[in-house]
Amino acid sequence: MRLLLVEDDDHVAAALSAILARHGFQVTHARSGEEALQALLPAGAPPFGVVLLDLGLPDQDGYEVCGKIRKRTSTPVIMVTARADVRSRIHGLNMGADDYVTKPYDTGELLARIHAVARRTGASEEAAATGTGSPDVVRIGPVSIELPTRRVSVDGVDVPLTRKEFDLLALLAQRPGVVFRREQIISEVWRTSWEGTGRTLEVHVASLRSKLRMPALIETVRGVGYRLVTPAAP
Template sequence: MGESPSTILIVDDEERIRRILRMYLEKAGYVADEADDGSAALSLVEQIDYDLVILDLMLPEMDGIELCRRLRERQQVPIVIVSARGEQADRLRGFEAGADDYVVKPFSPHELMYRIRAILQRARSQQEKAGESRAAPAAIAYSDLLIEPLAHRVTVGGNVVELARKEFDLLHFLALHPNETFSREDLLRHVWNDASVQRDARTVDTHVRKIRKKLFQRSPAAAGLIATVWGWGYQLCATDQNVQNG
């Protein structure tokens, strides 16, 4: 099953602007809600966990800057200000209030959709990293191979193996999912965070080869833990595992 579509709140007192934004958002696959003032927006935010808020500055009763501050106090939802106020001072006030981006009216709907997509992808990546960090054990051991994520250290038989950052990240990811096969494209997404998979898949092969070589210098058995699944990708083969939580 695919991911649920992102839900976006449009806050603008101009019905025409809300209608245009909603049309483009829904065409892009998002779910859109509308609010015509700050009070209505705050009420909706209390009920629904939005993935992003599009916010005008010139609102009745409560201006957009104040609403931005109040939203930021409640949660870390990404906020994009879309306003006719284009002076540098206005932009700075928006960013100081907690906005993630600032778009000046009149705007290109296509450019706005691009900005929204980039912000949502960045927010999703940060959430995934935070979740992995919370769930990551303090150490993972397979036979004489020890991986310590917090110290960013790998040892074999007590001897340190010097790995480059992406080499460590790749080995760590495979170790967190023993006996599970990942394609090169999967590994590019998870380890390199390359959602578009435009990077050459041979990058994975090169890193695996370097990891094996460095592990082999300490222990052929440790190097042999990383198995090639022909026609598919790689996995870390393990019959025993010792996980030490922090």
């Protein structure tokens, strides 16, 4: 995913860019509001998945930049700032921000919020393009996943899952065929950073394969992560 980081402090930007790059993001750094707006607009350039926007910029206030971004593009914006008061958060969301994260922040939480915003935006765009709306039930072959009730069935037979097993399956099912990085899964399902949690993920994947009785449904992409494979029609 391409990510635009709008941050005037080069030291902060370098440290955060390194972390984001380790988690698979392609980071473009803008040091001012004007640089950010120019980076978003070039014709033919691949779109950014998310904008991380600091509010204390040298040329204009971050709220103003957010408003201009929202007028020109639907790219999701996460404000990342030290302004922690409720009034600032409300103002940021009213200006069009999709999320608001205060400094200092936990890296795992920031990653989870980035993925969550990008996922919501992608699902909304896909629904608008297909005219299907926001589905409450996801069907992958014989597997039915009811999101509101957290109910999973295979060929009409309920399969009881733990909370994390359901969250993992629902995440993968949102983009069948797309590889989810292990770090991304950990940050979204467990709301924590990657270190030391790899074995937990492997155990949950193995449990899902066993309970669903479909070992090939979740494919391991060696060295990267996992993806959900749509079963071939009989």
